[in-house]
Amino acid sequence: MSPRSASVNEELRQRSRARILQATVDLVSERGYEATTLGDIADQAGTARGLVSYYFAGKRQLLQSAVHRAMHLRLGAALDREPLPTGPDAGRELLARAIDAILSLAVEQPVLMRTHMATILQYEGFVQCQEQQQLATLLRRAVIGYGSKDPDTDYPMLRAQLMGAVIAVLLPGAPLERSRLRGDLFDRYGLEWDMGSPPDTPRPEDP
Numbered sequence: 001m002s003p004r005s006a007s008v009n010e011e012l013r014q015r016s017r018a019r020i021l022q023a024t025v026d027l028v029s030e031r032g033y034e035a036t037t038l039g040d041i042a043d044q045a046g047t048a049r050g051l052v053s054y055y056f057a058g059k060r061q062l063l064q065s066a067v068h069r070a071m072h073l074r075l076g077a078a079l080d081r082e083p084l085p086t087g088p089d090a091g092r093e094l095l096a097r098a099i100d101a102i103l104s105l106a107v108e109q110p111v112l113m114r115t116h117m118a119t120i121l122q123y124e125g126f127v128q129c130q131e132q133q134q135l136a137t138l139l140r141r142a143v144i145g146y147g148s149k150d151p152d153t154d155y156p157m158l159r160a161q162l163m164g165a166v167i168a169v170l171l172p173g174a175p176l177e178r179s180r181l182r183g184d185l186f187d188r189y190g191l192e193w194d195m196g197s198p199p200d201t202p203r204p205e206d207p
Helices: 006-031 038-045 049-055 059-079 090-108 109-122 130-146 151-170 177-190
Strands: none
Touching: 006 038, 006 049, 006 059, 006 109, 038 049, 038 059, 059 090, 059 109, 059 130, 090 109, 090 130, 090 151, 090 177, 109 151, 130 151, 151 177
């Protein structure tokens, strides 16, 4: 039996890593962060506990990588959704899709996203990982498509505005309406309300 090639081994590693990340999303969404152990995640992923620790330094890093993966999967699907935008408004449509993708994840996965934001604010910001880099690449793609001449400045600004909107959606006891936050972001970037994935509710009137 011939040994597996390096490319096959890498593909198997990526599949195993993806199962661990998806198991983390599923369990934290269901049980919360504190009630989810690395052993639980390994069992859910169908892998050895030691393999989880091999790929990830700890539960905080694992959570951030898992959420960044969920975000870049949602964002990538939105940007590549058919029909692909064309014409002079194509870049604005891509940015609208990006905003809606992140806001929709916050609304649909509040426990997961609230935990993610708490770890970012409580500790030392982002954990650098391949999932975070993939998310950054997609957000930069949206900013560049929008027409940014300085993506190194405009991408962090968009990221900060999206983080602020997500926190506002998730704020316990006093959440802001997604539609109002969406309207504010769309106004900032000069986007039409019917771009992206508009909610069923009409655009709120300005106060």
